[in-house]
Amino acid sequence: MTTMPRPIYETKEDKDIDLAHLFDTFLNNRALILTITGFFAALGVAYALLATPVYLASAMIQIQAKGGLPSLTDVVGTAPAVSPAQTEIALLKSRSVVGGAVEDLNLDIIIEPHHFPVVGGYIFRRFEPTEEGELGWYPEGFESYAWGGESLRVTQLIVPDKMHGEELTLEAAENNGFILRDPEGEVVVQGVVGEPIETPDYGITVAELNARPGTTFTVIKNRTYATTEDYQNRLNAGERGKQSGILNVTLEGTDPEKAVTVLEAVAQRYVDQNIARNAAEATQSLEFLSEQVPEVRKKLDAAQTALNEFQTGNRSVDISAETQSVLDRIVDLESQISEQNLKRTEMESRFTRQHPNFQALMNQINQLQAQKTELEKQIGTLPSTQQELLRLNRDVEVSSETYSMLLNKTQELDIIRAGTVGNVRIVDHAAADIDEPIKPNKPLIVIVATLLGGILAVAFVYVREALKRGVENPEEIERVGIPVYAAIPFSE
Known part of the structure; x- marks a missing residue:
């Protein structure tokens, strides 16, 4: 028994892709490919038309350099380089600013x-x-x-x-x-x-x-905290150019009018807080002085009353030239001590007792107290009537000087506080282009949808062809050793 030789087709491994056959397959299924591609294109057009548009509200804020003398760290140059814009951006997006706008506009x-x-x-x-x-x-x-x-x-x-x-x-x-x-x-x-x-x-x-x-x-x-966090995440701020001091602030939203209102409220609240922060020192000092003025006024009234009663009871109106000289000197010292004590009280709320500025002030006060002690020794040599008259006159004049000083400083601080301006200002107020939403990008969506449809259609046809188990070429039959005797041509 002789065995038939294996066909040559069985030993060959055809690993090449038949591009002509593949092209013919796609051509024969062009209607299906066009249908699927057109369907995806129609979906892209429908989504582009029906999707809710998203608008962009933008504002511009300028950060101006603060005036004044440079600090010691600035002179030495050991402080790390921190951009003022980064600090201001953090303040702009803080809960005190964004949360305040949320509460004012009922955004929760x-x-x-x-x-x-x-x-x-x-x-x-x-x-x-x-x-x-x-x-x-x-x-x-x-x-x-x-x-x-x-x-x-x-x-x-x-x-x-x-x-x-x-x-x-x-x-x-x-x-x-x-x-x-x-x-x-x-x-x-x-x-x-x-x-x-x-x-x-x-x-x-x-x-x-x-x-x-x-x-x-x-x-x-919603909870106010959660709403504030949401707007903090949606609020974008960045510096336009390195060290330019110009912040570009943006906010996206489906309602352009609401986005503009929210962004304007945030920007204005940020500017107001900046002004309040710069005026905080003057405000704090003004509050302290406002509390001291009524107390000093009471002391002045009491001193004037005591002096009038003493002069009426002793029928003494004038004091001697020597006593007047001592009085002028001690009133001047008392006024200086009172002013320094006011500075000390204010400084205690800002510095520790070990701070060099506080120590220097205490040294000045101790020197003035020493000079006052020397003058009090001279007063002890005067007649008792002159001593009492000097003491009462001293109380009146010192209280009067202190009261006048407090009133002057109160007026100065009030003017400073009222005239305080921040180092930031709104250059461009919030606005949005209501004709051109930033999302969705309609042309891009249609193009992507069409390309996706075409790719899926081609892939579907290719996979379906690859999984087809039928025979289209006589050579495929001969490869397995089965002879082909005849072929019937296809006809429409």
């Missing part, structure tokens, strides 16, 4: 009208009212959705602690009324626009409601 209250699925948001945004309060057309039976022109403004919302972050439903009612329901649909508050309503668990003030009866809104009360 989220309000969204209910839109018809898929196309409702697009219809709502495209509506342009011709008069104030006009509402868009709606199909009969779908009045619960917002079709254009609807608005709701809530200035106060109090909810139980467990309801923070939960979706409440507010429904417009007849006669300018409204109904607030919890997530289970139970009515929790019912009232009229403009009137604060409070219950044991809930409280709400609807300042404005423009909607047909039956229209519903989603209302969410």
Whole structure:
């Protein structure tokens, strides 16, 4: 028995891709490829048109260099190089600034009208009212959705602690009324626009409601801390050019007017805090002096009264030339000591007792006290009547000098505080381009969707062809040792 030789096709391994066959396969399935590609392109166009646009609000802030003499660390040059812009950016995005804007604008209250699925948001945004309060057309039976022109403004919302972050439903009612329901649909508050309503668990003030009866809104009360963190993350600030001192601040949002309002509030609050920070020293000193003025005035009145009673009782009006000379000198010393003591009291709130400035001030006070002690020894040699008269005159003149000094310093500090300006200013106030949203990028979305559809279509055809178990070429049969006797050509 003889064995048949193995066909040559069985020993060959064809690892090359038949590009002509592959191209022919794609050509034969061009209708399927075009259909899938067109479907994805249509999805891209639909998404680009129906997606909620995102706008960018921007503002520009200038940081000016502070005046004054350089500090010791600046002169020596040992301090690390820290950009003032980085410090100001951190202050701009701090909770005291952003959180204050959140509280002022009630940003922790989220309000969204209910839109018809898929196309409702697009219809709502495209509506342009011709008069104030006009509402868009709606199909009969779908009045619960917002079709254009609807608005709701809530200035106060109090909810139980467990309801923070939960979706409440507010429904417009007849006669300018409204109904607030919890997530289970139970009515929790019912009232009229403009009137604060409070219950044991809930409280709400609807300042404005423009909607047909039956229209519903989603209302969410978030925690202020969480809302502040959200806006801190959304707020972007960067220096335009190294060491330029110009900050570009941006905020993204689906509502351009709200984004502009929030960004302007943050920028203005930041500038106000900067001014208050620069005026803090003058304000603190002014508060201290304001507390001292009434006390010194009481001492002055008491000293004048005592002097008048003594002169009336002893019928002594004048003092001797020697006593007057001592009086002038001791009044001058007392005035200096009083002024230095005021500085010491103020310095104690800013420095420790071991600080060089505090130690230098105490040395000055001790020197003045020593000179005062010497003068008091001279006073002891005067007649008793002259001593008492000198003491009373000293109390009056010292109190008067101190009172005048406090009034002058109070006026000076008040002028300084009122004229204080910050080292930052708003160059460009917040604004947004309402005609050109930054998202979505419609051309890019359509191109990507079309390319993705084409790639998926080609991949699908290729995989389907690779997994096909049929035979299209007689050579494939001969490779396994089966002879081919005839072939029937394909015909349409």
